[in-house]
Amino acid sequence: MKQLEGTEPIYIQIGDWLENEILSGRVKPEEKIYSQYKLSEIFGINPATALKGLNLLVEKGIVYKKRGLGMFVSSEALKLLKKERRGQVMTEQVRALVEEAKRLDVPIEELIKMIEKEMNKGGKRNDSMR
Amino acid sequence: MIRCDELTKYFNGTRALKNCSFEITEPTLTGVIGVNGAGKTTLFKSLAGFLKPTSGMPSLFGEEAFQNITVAQNVMLIEEGMQFYPGVSLYELLDSYQQFYEDFDITLAKGLLNYFNLPGEARYERLSKGMASTFRLILALSARAAVTLLDEPTTGMDPSVRKDVYELILKDYIKAPRIILISSHYLGEMESILDHILLIDEGRVLEHGALEEFQSLFVAVKGSPEIITSLEEKLQVFEGKDFGPGIRQIVVKREEFLNLHLWDEVKESLTVNSISPEDSFIYLTRRKGGGIHELYDS
Numbered sequence: 001m002k003q004l005e006g007t008e009p010i011y012i013q014i015g016d017w018l019e020n021e022i023l024s025g026r027v028k029p030e031e032k033i034y035s036q037y038k039l040s041e042i043f044g045i046n047p048a049t050a051l052k053g054l055n056l057l058v059e060k061g062i063v064y065k066k067r068g069l070g071m072f073v074s075s076e077a078l079k080l081l082k083k084e085r086r087g088q089v090m091t092e093q094v095r096a097l098v099e100e101a102k103r104l105d106v107p108i109e110e111l112i113k114m115i116e117k118e119m120n121k122g123g124k125r126n127d128s129m130r
Numbered sequence: 131m132i133r134c135d136e137l138t139k140y141f142n143g144t145r146a147l148k149n150c151s152f153e154i155t156e157p158t159l160t161g162v163i164g165v166n167g168a169g170k171t172t173l174f175k176s177l178a179g180f181l182k183p184t185s186g187m188p189s190l191f192g193e194e195a196f197q198n199i200t201v202a203q204n205v206m207l208i209e210e211g212m213q214f215y216p217g218v219s220l221y222e223l224l225d226s227y228q229q230f231y232e233d234f235d236i237t238l239a240k241g242l243l244n245y246f247n248l249p250g251e252a253r254y255e256r257l258s259k260g261m262a263s264t265f266r267l268i269l270a271l272s273a274r275a276a277v278t279l280l281d282e283p284t285t286g287m288d289p290s291v292r293k294d295v296y297e298l299i300l301k302d303y304i305k306a307p308r309i310i311l312i313s314s315h316y317l318g319e320m321e322s323i324l325d326h327i328l329l330i331d332e333g334r335v336l337e338h339g340a341l342e343e344f345q346s347l348f349v350a351v352k353g354s355p356e357i358i359t360s361l362e363e364k365l366q367v368f369e370g371k372d373f374g375p376g377i378r379q380i381v382v383k384r385e386e387f388l389n390l391h392l393w394d395e396v397k398e399s400l401t402v403n404s405i406s407p408e409d410s411f412i413y414l415t416r417r418k419g420g421g422i423h424e425l426y427d428s
Contacts, residue, residue, distance in 0.1 A: 048325035
């Protein structure tokens with residue numbers, strides 16, 4: 001059974017985990033996503049809680065319901081998720097990074113060089129992210 | 131299917147339950163939370179029809195609960211003090227309960243006895259505290275009663291067994307959805323399998339709602355002592371803690387905090403975290419008089 005950590009409500013953690021499953025490609029667009037009962041089994045949580053987590057994704061348009069068949073990843077899922085992550089998560093990380101750089105007196109040119117170095121390490125992966 | 135309307139119960143002049151009102155109409159795994167003596171067991175016994183209310187009769191499936199055979203056939207209550215017919219084996223006890231409960235799953239019961247290493251030929255009176263708890267739980271789950279009341283089901287069990295127990299309850303609930311109420315004064319270990327919480331304090335129903343509502347009741351706000359102290363003047367503070375000279379943290383109600391409509395600059399300097407249902411429960415039921423910190427810091 002997978003462990004859930006953190007102080008966020010369980011259904012939000014489930015939502016995050018599902019989004020990561022989609023972003024990582026482990027569940028692809030138009031594929032069926034984990035059902036509330038499967039999630040209940042994986043995490044040892046109440047299926048109603050699991051459903052709440054799934055519905056978070058339905059609200060965002062990342063997942064949709066097919067009558068009688070279950071929940072599927074929408075074709076726009078990746079586009080929506082990347083846009084959202086760029087807006088929220090990346091902005092947060094950039095802010096934290098800049099704050100730390102200021103604290104340590106790292107000049108902007110050096111910071112940019114550090115970022116470039118890290119991005120170039122990826123090699124082929126960089127192109128696919130464009 | 132369960133309806134309580136101002137349920138009140140007096141015991142020798144003490145009010146064990148005061149105007150309890152709530153309703154449950156769908157299958158659920160609800161945690162009935164409260165400190166020792168809050169009234170949980172009295173509530174369960176009243177719902178099962180064993181105790182006559184002083185006022186406000188609970189109704190199950192539209193029938194009055196007290197000494198009602200229809201209710202009795204559809205309710206299963208287990209609690210630590212319950213008695214069983216003496217001198218018979220566990221197998222015989224299972225058999226007799228199978229006669230009473232229409233949907234009793236005897237195969238499941240025997241399988242569970244095996245899984246938990248409980249010898250079917252043993253006598254209930256000879257079992258250790260933990261094993262007796264396990265047997266009562268096996269009985270309760272196998273009965274597959276429409277309303278299943280588990281009063282402190284993990285009493286006396288080893289920690290490793292307790293984990294299994296919650297997993298088992300969840301599995302059985304999914305297999306046979308019904309109304310299951312689990313009472314405990316320790317929410318932490320069973321939180322994840324619940325969908326609702328019923329909070330009892332001093333005989334009253336303090337809160338009844340979805341698990342997530344509990345998680346959003348309180349927040350811990352951390353920031354510089356100056357800002358935090360200024361917030362303390364405007365909010366009801368449930369706990370205040372100093373993390374060294376630069377940081378102070380307070381626990382407040384989320385709604386109150388949001389209603390302050392703080393400026394963005396102020397908001398950005400603060401760290402806001404959710405509070406687990408376990409801690410929410412503690413803050414809601416803690417007696418007034420300050421926390422331990424005040425005791426030691428003054």
